[in-house]
Amino acid sequence: MKLAKILKVVALFAVALLAASVGFTQEESFDARELNFRAYVTLLRADIKAQRKDIVTQLMEFNDTDAAKFWPIFQQYDAELTTIGDGRTQLIVDYARDYESLTNDQADALMSKAFELEARRAQLKKKYFDKMKTALSATQAAKFFLIENQMQHIVDLQISAGLPVVKTASN
8 A cells, every 4th residue: 555545545534624614603602503513513424434434445455355344343333433423522512612611620521521532432443453353454454543543633633623722710
C-alpha cells in the first residue's frame, strides 16, 4: 500500500468533514442549536459511515475470502462504536449547554465522562483487534486500526475545532 494513496483518501475524508461542519451560533437558542447539532450528527454519521466503508475497502485491498471474514466483524465493531458515539454526542450537547457557566463540579463530571468514553473506545478497539487478528492476521488487523485511528483523529479534530472554550473566572 502506498503512503500517497492513504494520504489522498484521508485528505478527501477531511475535506468532506470540513465542508459539512456546522457550529453553535450565538444567535440561536440552545434548544435550536441542540436540535441542529443532533440533526447534523445524524447526517454526518451517515456520510462518514459511507465514506469510511469506501476508504476501508480501498485501503485494505481484501480478497473475497478475507472480505467475507472482515465485514461481519467490522459491522459488530461499528455498532458498538456507535453506542460510544451516542455518549460522546450527549457529552457535547451537555457541554455546549453549560460551557458559559460551567461550575467546577460540572467540569469534573464532564471530564470524567469524557475520559470514560475515551477508555471505552480504546477497550473496544483492543477487543476487535483481537477478533480481527484471529479471523485474518495481526498485520491486517493493525492495518485496519491504523486507518480507523486516522479517520477518528480527523473526526475528533473537527468536533474539537467547533466547540467553544470553557468560560473560567479569569475570562
